[in-house]
Amino acid sequence: MITTLKGTNTEVNINTAGPVVIIGESINPTRRKKLVTTLQEGDFSFVLELAESQIKAGADVLDVNVGFPGVDDEKLLPETVRVLQDNIDVPLCLDSPNPRAIEAALKVARGKCLINSVNGEERSLAALLPVAKEYGAAIIGLCMDDDGITHDPEKRLAIAEKIIERALKTGINQEDVVVDPLAMAVSADPNACLVTLETIRLVHTRLGHNITQGASNISFGLPDRESLNAAFMTLSIFNGLTCPIANPEKITAAVRATDLVLGRDDFAVRFVEYFQSRQPIQY
């Protein structure tokens, strides 16, 4: 199954057979005070800097989250999308808990965006599915619903099925629903990663949809987060993850290495390309 996203001038095909497409997570105010202060001043230079450095480091798509306390993101999200699309051509993933901000951004966005995210709550389905249909966007379907977060992979799968079913009824194409199995911190629950891995496996084998996840938080509260995130990323890809939302400057090595080991990078072309992009320029 292939999910196609479009930027102003670039098309990205996310294929359930791989290789992995990286959605850069760094345009996000969490732990980035400089992003908040520059955006508050109407200064988009740091957003653009984050966009360019992520693309250089291997991002194929960029997540855009400009939510912080006091912000009017129904105004700021579309504004940021406009500035980004005036300067970079990769597809965007619009990230906000506010459906009106998502809609406002879709109104100005060119290409075909990904909405981050719709979940199984009735309110979320009702607010966002018609918007996705109207603007021809793909959606991320997050495996939680009105009952909250379940730790049972089969129940998470059932929520994914519900979101897909409702999306189809709204007229959204099946391939335009990318499932997010939900990843939680392993420090809080020793089985958290196992539950997510099993959900990925179930969604991959039974539904065959593309799968995303924002997985950096699995290592919350622990040291050497890079080793943990890399191990979890590798296992998630093996089980069916195809388009993680992550920091490409930290995760591209593990992603490219996993694709190569899994026989999805003939002659190691993409792995060597990633490696060379990290080398200092030789004069």
Next chain:
Amino acid sequence: MITTLKGTNTEVNINTAGPVVIIGESINPTRRKKLVTTLQEGDFSFVLELAESQIKAGADVLDVNVGFPGVDDEKLLPETVRVLQDNIDVPLCLDSPNPRAIEAALKVARGKCLINSVNGEERSLAALLPVAKEYGAAIIGLCMDDDGITHDPEKRLAIAEKIIERALKTGINQEDVVVDPLAMAVSADPNACLVTLETIRLVHTRLGHNITQGASNISFGLPDRESLNAAFMTLSIFNGLTCPIANPEKITAAVRATDLVLGRDDFAVRFVEYFQSRQPIQY
């Protein structure tokens, strides 16, 4: 299934349910000229240095290979074992293509060693199984035989079954056969790692034996070998690898991270312990 190895004063239980036991690979002359020159002079200080640094970095067992051109390893291997066991107490893995060197080393070794390795060739089985039985050693059964190396995981599994069957007939206990699925360079064959991973999965699910592999060579000829080795290690552990032969100074982070993500390290005790052992001492 549990394979027990013994040093002079330490017992190591390799459990098919995990967590992973690391067999340190560094006492090996390949690409270690200093090891050759010191051993040629009868100087064991560097061997001991390699032993201690590997144990500090997370090795539970040490592989001992002192083969280099011109060496009499029927004399040098037992001598090295004696010096090691006078100074360190972890179990040893005796690594030589020469069965007489293995036997000479077993004669002087205390505890219960692992033999690296027996393969499915008639000559190998005939030479080493009786020796393993006589000295109460465990063996590594390498998945190749008189027909050479097969790329078919089912055929590798069949070789493992043959070695186990012959070991049982010789009076060796089932749990004392640790299977090596054979790992080859991915640069030479894009499917090399996939074949090994599938062999691991088959041996784990159908035979339930402990599994080892010397996996550092999968990245031969490629840059950023650490990222590749880490990704392959993580996938191998997920599929059933329990006692890799590797460089603990490079691989322990990925091994401990994988155990934690797989729910085999409650409260992240071993992961944090590994992390702290890497920190500079604070005064």
